[in-house]
Amino acid sequence: MKGCLVLVGLVVAVLVGGGVGADAGSRKATRRRLVPAVFVLGDSTLDVGNNNHLKGEDVPRADKQFYGIDFPGGAKATGRFSNGYNIADFIAKYLGFERSPVAYLVLKSRNYLIPSAMDRGVSFASAGAGILDSTNAGNNIPLSQQVRYMASTKAAMEAAVGAHKASEILADSFFLLGIGSNDLFQSTPKTPADVTALFTVLVSNYTAAVTDLYGMGARKIGMINVGPVGCVPRVRVLNTTGACHDGMNRLAMGLATAIKSAVASQAPKLPGLSYSLADSFAASQATFANPQASGFVSADSACCGRGRLGGEGVCMRNSTLCGNRDAYMFFDWVHSTQRAAELAAQALFHDGPPAQVTAPISFKQLALAGMT
Numbered sequence: 001m002k003g004c005l006v007l008v009g010l011v012v013a014v015l016v017g018g019g020v021g022a023d024a025g026s027r028k029a030t031r032r033r034l035v036p037a038v039f040v041l042g043d044s045t046l047d048v049g050n051n052n053h054l055k056g057e058d059v060p061r062a063d064k065q066f067y068g069i070d071f072p073g074g075a076k077a078t079g080r081f082s083n084g085y086n087i088a089d090f091i092a093k094y095l096g097f098e099r100s101p102v103a104y105l106v107l108k109s110r111n112y113l114i115p116s117a118m119d120r121g122v123s124f125a126s127a128g129a130g131i132l133d134s135t136n137a138g139n140n141i142p143l144s145q146q147v148r149y150m151a152s153t154k155a156a157m158e159a160a161v162g163a164h165k166a167s168e169i170l171a172d173s174f175f176l177l178g179i180g181s182n183d184l185f186q187s188t189p190k191t192p193a194d195v196t197a198l199f200t201v202l203v204s205n206y207t208a209a210v211t212d213l214y215g216m217g218a219r220k221i222g223m224i225n226v227g228p229v230g231c232v233p234r235v236r237v238l239n240t241t242g243a244c245h246d247g248m249n250r251l252a253m254g255l256a257t258a259i260k261s262a263v264a265s266q267a268p269k270l271p272g273l274s275y276s277l278a279d280s281f282a283a284s285q286a287t288f289a290n291p292q293a294s295g296f297v298s299a300d301s302a303c304c305g306r307g308r309l310g311g312e313g314v315c316m317r318n319s320t321l322c323g324n325r326d327a328y329m330f331f332d333w334v335h336s337t338q339r340a341a342e343l344a345a346q347a348l349f350h351d352g353p354p355a356q357v358t359a360p361i362s363f364k365q366l367a368l369a370g371m372t
Contacts, residue, residue: 038120170216203258207262226252260279276348
């Protein structure tokens with residue numbers, strides 16, 4: 001399976017905690033930048049066009065109708081696996097930017113990498129990417145390569161403005177990391193020992209990426225942990241009742257717990273690091289049990305797809321398309337709608353009880369860390 005879902009459980013927290021009312025004005029009011037730039041690493045939930053520049057028939061791309069049907073400035077596919085904005089866009093909005101930073105491969109093709117890195121940031125996210133290089137190998141930019149691209153970007157920044165200035169920018173910037181679901185979609189551990197071995201290598205690679213980013217100067221890292229991957233339409237349709245796949249969700253919950261524990265142990269060893277980790281599972285159950293409370297008519301079907309639950313085919317020109325995208329949690333058989341992404345971003349920035357789904361601090365508190 002190509003694609004992933006890490007934010008599906010976050011949307012309920014906004015409504016339970018009153019986050020929508022409290023933050024409704026943020027889309028208009030938040031234009032004062034809280035950070036100098038945003039650097040994004042991850043998978044299809046964050047990709048804003050990198051995969052459109054990769055070669056190969058099997059590379060997952062959101063470059064056709066109906067992707068981008070609600071994107072501002074005209075219905076056009078932008079490389080986002082959404083009907084409009086994705087969660088990276090909304091997080092960037094909350095940080096004071098117009099939308100997500102531009103894709104790395106787009107910036108490279110336009111010879112505009114360093115101006116963007118200095119003033120706005122860069123997105124390295126790639127659909128189908130995993131924590132492991134072997135995940136969908138050859139058809140994406142894996143996490144390890146994204147980290148290397150970030151290292152080369154830092155080196156180019158230093159060459160342009162000097163090491164001191166580049167370090168200042170990176171230390172104050174917001175690093176967004178969301179990855180791991182694709183590794184689970186491709187994995188079939190059969191025994192508890194297999195699960196342990198899988199988690200060990202995934203957690204090791206994940207924390208190594210965090211350490212590498214820290215070594216480059218990152219001091220504010222917001223992480224979106226693995227969510228209930230067993231609840232996407234592509235998986236639900238395999239069940240005769242259309243229910244979530246409990247086995248996949250247990251696997252995802254186990255990985256999320258392992259990552260949370262590892263990062264909590266790792267952080268004290270990296271002086272000056274601040275982080276925020278979003279727990280998709282903490283808020284997922286109420287959303288699926290009562291989607292209407294979050295304003296959704298459907299929490300199990302794809303808005304754009306084919307067959308039962310819209311989960312039997314990818315979104316394309318001849319797919320069935322729903323009329324009201326805001327009423328659906330899922331736009332295609334794996335990915336969230338623009339509205340679900342917006343609510344998820346609100347949940348990440350909500351910084352008070354009873355519905356904070358980030359720990360130890362919210363994304364908002366992370367952005368403001370170290371400011372006087």
